[in-house]
Every structure is written in C-alpha cells, then in structure tokens.
Amino acid sequence: MSIRNNIQSVWSRVGTTANYTMLGIFSLAALYPLWYVIVSSLSSSRAITAGEVSLWPVEFNTRAYLRLFDDGQLFVSMGNTIVVTLVGTLLNMVLTTLAAYPLSRKRLKGRNYLLMFIIFTMLFTSGVIPNFILVKSLGLMNSYWSLWLPALLSTYNMFVMKSFMEGLPEEIEESAAIDGAGDWRILFQIILPLCKPIMAALSLFYAVSWWNSYFNVLLYITKSSLQTLTLKLYQMILQVNQSLLNSGSGSEGVDQVMLTPEGIKAAAIVIAVTPILIVYPILQKHFVKGVLIGSVKG
Amino acid sequence: MEDQRSTFRHRFLRDRHLYLMLLPVILFYLIFKYAPMIGEVIAFKDYRLGDGIFGSKWVGFKHFESLFGSIDFWRVLRNTLVLNVYSLVFGFPVPIVLALLLHEVRKEWYKRTVQNLLYLPHFISWVVLGGIFIALLSPSTGVVNTILEHVFGMEPIYFMADSRWWPVAYTLSGIWREAGWGTILYLAAMASIDPQLYEAAKMDGASKLRQIWHITLPGIRSTVAILLVLRMGSMLDVGLEQTLILQNQSVLDVADVISTYVYRVGLQNMNYSYTTALGLFQSLISLILVVGVNRLTRAFGERGLW
Numbered sequence: 001m002s003i004r005n006n007i008q009s010v011w012s013r014v015g016t017t018a019n020y021t022m023l024g025i026f027s028l029a030a031l032y033p034l035w036y037v038i039v040s041s042l043s044s045s046r047a048i049t050a051g052e053v054s055l056w057p058v059e060f061n062t063r064a065y066l067r068l069f070d071d072g073q074l075f076v077s078m079g080n081t082i083v084v085t086l087v088g089t090l091l092n093m094v095l096t097t098l099a100a101y102p103l104s105r106k107r108l109k110g111r112n113y114l115l116m117f118i119i120f121t122m123l124f125t126s127g128v129i130p131n132f133i134l135v136k137s138l139g140l141m142n143s144y145w146s147l148w149l150p151a152l153l154s155t156y157n158m159f160v161m162k163s164f165m166e167g168l169p170e171e172i173e174e175s176a177a178i179d180g181a182g183d184w185r186i187l188f189q190i191i192l193p194l195c196k197p198i199m200a201a202l203s204l205f206y207a208v209s210w211w212n213s214y215f216n217v218l219l220y221i222t223k224s225s226l227q228t229l230t231l232k233l234y235q236m237i238l239q240v241n242q243s244l245l246n247s248g249s250g251s252e253g254v255d256q257v258m259l260t261p262e263g264i265k266a267a268a269i270v271i272a273v274t275p276i277l278i279v280y281p282i283l284q285k286h287f288v289k290g291v292l293i294g295s296v297k298g
Numbered sequence: 299m300e301d302q303r304s305t306f307r308h309r310f311l312r313d314r315h316l317y318l319m320l321l322p323v324i325l326f327y328l329i330f331k332y333a334p335m336i337g338e339v340i341a342f343k344d345y346r347l348g349d350g351i352f353g354s355k356w357v358g359f360k361h362f363e364s365l366f367g368s369i370d371f372w373r374v375l376r377n378t379l380v381l382n383v384y385s386l387v388f389g390f391p392v393p394i395v396l397a398l399l400l401h402e403v404r405k406e407w408y409k410r411t412v413q414n415l416l417y418l419p420h421f422i423s424w425v426v427l428g429g430i431f432i433a434l435l436s437p438s439t440g441v442v443n444t445i446l447e448h449v450f451g452m453e454p455i456y457f458m459a460d461s462r463w464w465p466v467a468y469t470l471s472g473i474w475r476e477a478g479w480g481t482i483l484y485l486a487a488m489a490s491i492d493p494q495l496y497e498a499a500k501m502d503g504a505s506k507l508r509q510i511w512h513i514t515l516p517g518i519r520s521t522v523a524i525l526l527v528l529r530m531g532s533m534l535d536v537g538l539e540q541t542l543i544l545q546n547q548s549v550l551d552v553a554d555v556i557s558t559y560v561y562r563v564g565l566q567n568m569n570y571s572y573t574t575a576l577g578l579f580q581s582l583i584s585l586i587l588v589v590g591v592n593r594l595t596r597a598f599g600e601r602g603l604w
Contacts, residue, residue: 008505012506015506016402016404019399019402019403020403020405020408022399023396023399023400023403023408023412024412026396026412026416026478027411027412027415027416028415029474030415030416030418030419030474030478031415031418033419033427033430033431033434033474034418034422034430036430036433036434036441037429037430037433040433048439049438049439050439051438051439051440051441051443051444052444053439053441054441054444054445095322095323095326098319098320098322098323099319099320099323101316101319102313102316102317102319102320103320105313105316107309107313108313108316109306109309109310109313114320114324117324117327118327121327121331121332123585123588123589124335124581124582124584124585125581125584126331126334126335126337126338126577126581127334127338127560127573127574127576127577127578127580127581128557128560128561128564128565128573128577129337129340129560129564129565129570129573129574129577130334130335130336130337130338130340130574130577131330131334131337132565133334133337133340133345133351133570134329134330134333134334134337137350149326149329149330150330152326152330153323153326182315183313183315183316183319184315187319208421211423212421212422212423212424212425212426213423213539214423214424214425214539215538215539215542219565230423230425230426233423233425233426233429234425234543236429237425237428237429237432237543238543262433262436262439265429265433266433269426269429269430272423272425272426273422273426276421276422280414280418280421281414284414284417287417288482291482291483292482292483292486
C-alpha cells in the first residue's frame, strides 16, 4: 500500500512538473513574437537580412527609431489614433450607460420589445456594402464620425453592463426614489459609482478595439493627414515601395544601405504596441471580471 | 379599460426620463443597424451611386443568379468554410486544454503570471500581429526558416506565399492570438465545480486524469456547448482584419474569403449590388446557423443562448 502511494506521489510530482514546464513554454511562445519584433527593431539591417536575429539584438543600434522620429509622420498618426480612441471610448461609455440603465429596470414598460429590437441586430447583421453606402450618403467620409457613429455602442458590452446593473441590490435605489431622487440622479449618484469595476473593464475593451481597428479607417478615411497608426502600419506592411525610405532628405545614401524596411517596420510595430504594453499590467485585473460578468447571461 | 389606460399613461409618465435616455440608443439602432438592412435591397437592384438606393432599377434575382453561377463564389465560400473548419477543429480545443492545465496549477503567482502572458496577444492589433508573423515566417530573414534551415537542414518554406502552407499559418496565428483569452470562461466554470467532488474522487483513488475526465470536463460541458453554438453561428464569418493583413496575391486561391472578396470586388471595383447579394447570402446563412445550432443544443438538454 505504501509503495503504491509512493509511486502515485512520484507520478503526481512528475505530472505537476510537466504541467508547469508546459505552461511556461506556452507563455514564452505567447511572448516570443513580440520579443522577436523588439529585437529586430534594435538590430542592424545586415543581421536581419542575413537571418541572424533570433533571441538578442545583433549589432545593436537605434537607427530605425531615429529614422521614424525624424520622419514624424508616425507620430501624427499616433496622435490621430489617440483622438479616435479617447473620443470613441467616451461616446461608447455614454451610450452604453444610457442603454444599459433603463433596460436593467424591470418595471420599464415595453422593455421586452426593446430587448427584442436590439437582440435581432445581433442575429442578423447587414453586410459591409450597405453600411458603406449609409456612411457615404450621410456625408461622413474623411471625418472621424464615420468611425464613431456606426460603432457608438457594442450590443454585447451593453448587455454586460445591463446584467451588472441588474445584480446591484435594489434597496439602495428604492430608498433614493423615496427621497424623491429622479432617474438621472439615481443613475449618476448611486448606480454609476457602484459600476466602477465594470465601467473600467468595458472602457478597456472599447479603447483597445479603437486602438487596434483598421478596416473602417481603410474604408472611410482616405486623407493621409487623418490616417491612424494601424492604417499606417497596414500600408507599411503591404506596400512594397516604402515611402518612408524615400522620403526625408540629407544623408540618404548611407541610411538606405544601413536600413531595411524590415527594421523600420519592426520599430513602427514596437511603437504601436508600446501603449498597450504600458496599460496592460494596470488594467489586467479588470478585464477578466468584465468577461465573466458578460458570460453570466447576456 | 379606462383604468388600464390611465395606469399605462401613468407608468409612461413616471418613467419618461428612462425613455429619454433610450432615445439616442433607439436612434442609433434605427440608423446604423436597421437602415443598412433596408439598404440590402440593392442586392435586387442595379445600384448606381447617382440613382441612390430607391432610384436604382429593380433586377430581381439577377445578381444571385450570376453569383451562384460564378467560380469565384464557390471558391470564396469553400475557403471561408475550410478556414473556419481548421480554426474550429484545431483552435477550439486549445483553450480547453490550456484551461485544464492551468486549473491544476496550485501556485497562485505562477498561474497568474502564465495567464497574463497568455492573455496579452488578444490585446494586440491584427495589423501588428500580421506584421510580426510575416516577419517571423519570412523565407529569407524569418527566424522560423532560419531554424528549419540550420537545425533541420530543410529548404526554406514560403509560409505566406505557398497555398499549402498559408492555411496553416493562418490557423496558428488565430490560435496564438485567442487561445489564452479563450481560457477565461472555462477557468471560471472550473472554479465553480464543487471541490468535494475532487475530494471524494481522491478518496476512491482516482488518478488526476480520471478526475479530469469524470469531474472537470462534465463541469464545463454547458460552457463548451454555448461557446460551440456561438462559434458555429459564425462559420461564414472569417475574421476580416486577420485575413486581410495575412493574405496576398499569390495565395488568393486559398486565402480569399467572403468578406475580403466583398471588400475587393465590391468596394474597390465598385460592384455594389453584386457583392451586396453575397453579403446578404452570408447574413442569412449565419442567421439560420445560429438559430439552428441553438435549437440543436437545447434538444440535447443544454442551456443554449436563449
């Protein structure tokens, strides 16, 4: 019996070690592509072209970054992305709240019809072309409203917030209502302060999707001064002829030999990801909560 | 009767501020969700920008006929389905396995670190990931091919330009971005399993694997069912941003899917009506799929979506 127990405990220790090791490897695999691009952005073009870059920067240099800083265009588009993200997220949160609060009140007459009216748009989504024609005929092309208005609220996120509000204790609100507080005051002074965790999670989801999206920008924003970071990257990645390499002036001969589009691309990617990497550790405790509330029942 | 009416009016008046809050919301859904549905009628018309949606000529099912008669349609439909089946078959089980592994980790700090690293790719744009993957898999400079060449002595593989390899790269990139994130719901379901079940199993001498098979997996069954329903409902819905950044001219025979085809032929070549017909086809099939699969899940005694 004791031998059997011993064997079992040895096996379970082996299993545990194997499990920890595997998870460690998976985590590194999740991280490696990012690491690779950081390392590439700091390597010389010769090393990249020769395929020598894998784990550490080879022939360390920061020319790719200097080049991007010099050019400045990337930072214009980053400014645009910040505007799109901040305003977009703010609009999203306002509208999500305006939808979620009334719909979370069970006493609201016609609530079920309204919910059906909204849920149907989740089941049947219209295609890209009708949306494009709509945005175009509203005269929104080359304005950020073409991005914000069609995405004012995500039905899914709205349901997440609604179910969070439904989970709040009703007594607090009832006593406020007896004190004569109106719906707006109850919303702003009682409900929203209790909703902080879910608001943090949803803001994060909205902000990340604004920061990352590029397809709508590709459709609706054609002016280069209005383009966002992701669109710039999209063009950099797809275009064979790198405008960045040909633009600028001065000591070009040297740089063109020294720099490959690969290095510049890598540096641009690193610049684009950095803000996400900075906010990620701060916000990570919120988003798991957001996902879980959403899954309870949308 | 009179009474009922007055209570109705009373309730409406009492909640007028709530309705006021909903006003912009309803307007949003009408303008940006329902109006495009009306716009779908151009699938039955010859839409021209100058004539507008209502001024354009009706042509009946002309666009659907030419759609179903074209090779392109069957090609993009096949690609869409094939890529989805790959993602489903290879991608769907990965988060479950990862969650099972994570669930067994007893050291909290290790678990949390691993989780945070695995969730991270989900927050990165497809443009960025696409750029990274193209660089990693490049036949001349990418590290993957360097390893294949120097360690295994193989010829470089053109992952992104070879029709046999592109779907592999596509599927793996999808798994890489979403597998970690996908564990959240499973982990939550696992955390809600009664620990006494495990205790009892241990007393009976059940091994870890048997515990997983008889306790953990049944415990997450309904979560799996719901996520599967959602996944099936989007079988015609290939991630547009992912595909667009990863595809290129030389692999269009396997990489061109419904949404990228609509973008290229519809918006870039301005074949609005023709591609709206394709989009409408996609929307209708998706609707049928969600409703159908949901029915099926409920028939099997699971909760379903509604």
